[in-house]
Amino acid sequence: MEQEVLTIKQKVNEYVLQHTFAEKHKIQDDSLIFKEGYFDSMGFIMLITFIEEEFALKTSDSDLIEENFESINAITSYILRKKSKQ
Numbered sequence: 399m400e401q402e403v404l405t406i407k408q409k410v411n412e413y414v415l416q417h418t419f420a421e422k423h424k425i426q427d428d429s430l431i432f433k434e435g436y437f438d439s440m441g442f443i444m445l446i447t448f449i450e451e452e453f454a455l456k457t458s459d460s461d462l463i464e465e466n467f468e469s470i471n472a473i474t475s476y477i478l479r480k481k482s483k484q
Contacts, residue, residue, distance in 0.1 A: 406453070407474045413448050414470060417441060427470045442467065449473070455480045 407427065415422050418436045431437045437445065445467065446457050455477065466476040
């Protein structure tokens, strides 16, 4: 399980770093990627698409709350919860 967490976090981290124009060293696992301006609404749509394709998940409307996507840690937790329900 711990390895799965690390693998998911690494993939999410790489995605976030590749798709932001911010200075990479400023983004930490607990950085608020939307509030701090690293991602906007279009970035959010692309992030959802990445999550669904990379982790074979389906995001429902009820999942689209800030707490699930506000940071790399939050996204990782969201993915783990969704995978455990499959």
